Amino acid sequence: MSMIKRFKVSFSKIFAKLFKKKSACIGIYGPPNAGKTTLSNRILRDWVGNEETMGSISHIAHETRHAKRRNSISIEARGHSINLDIVDTPGLATKIDFHDFMEEGMSDAESKKRSKEATEGVIEAVKWLEDLDGVILVMDATDNPYTQVNVTVIGNMEARNLPLLIVANKVDLPNADPGIIKDAFPQHPIVPISALEGVGMDSFYEALAKQFG
């Protein structure tokens, strides 16, 4: 290899190292049972395939009790591709009562264990807020959006000046009303979807590319 050619190769390597855009690390947040893991699994299904999932889902709250990260997910939208690291976080809450799990049929010991793990999961989710480039906030479109978890997550993103995308999930349910979420947080982009049924996902990926691309 000639001297000039070698110089060109090393220069381009250095240039690529210096200016290569790293993947944005995006956290999926929300209250328990809003559909965060369902959305994470849907993203993997749409862009990774191989039946890979982020985690299991359940109607019992706090099914996800550890944050899970999946690196380098390439998403094509709006004519270009974006590369994201996605972190599926445990549901945020200000209270965790083991009696709630017992009402779902769990034993006393199981409920207390789940409760303990859930508190650790919330701590982990809060700590992750400091290491993210942006957040997808999943809200249940059948619930009141003015929950403290939503207010705190949005406030943290605004204070850190980081991009936020709100997802009004569960629009497949008859009592879903994404309009209430739009009225509650008009300063942020909101996409109505059903992560479970795959409804509204094209709009979601377009919004994702716009916010985090």
Place this chain on the structure above:
Amino acid sequence: MDLVSEVKMAQMASTEKVRYIIDEVRKGKILVLEKGLNPMEEAKLIEMTMSIIQPEVFSGIEMQSYPSGEDTSILGKLFKKQITKRLTVIGPANQLKTLKKDRNLISALVSASK
């Protein structure tokens, strides 16, 4: 129930505020903060609450604050400033229950029994 002034909270560092709230709530007090906490302090409060939850003893807190809004003062409008610290009510989860909440109203039920 304690109504806590903005001045009292302003004299404390963030960690002191969170510690003060946790200690008072564990004694069974309901706190109404005139100017609330900033979002990072709210997150810190959630984190510390989780670390002290114990089955049969303490199940956590109920906290409600208003969402951020636009500062409608002339300077606020000029610089598009957001108001992030607004009135906040915090209490033990087994004594304070939020009935209804919207952008500018928090309706809660306070119970004396633990």
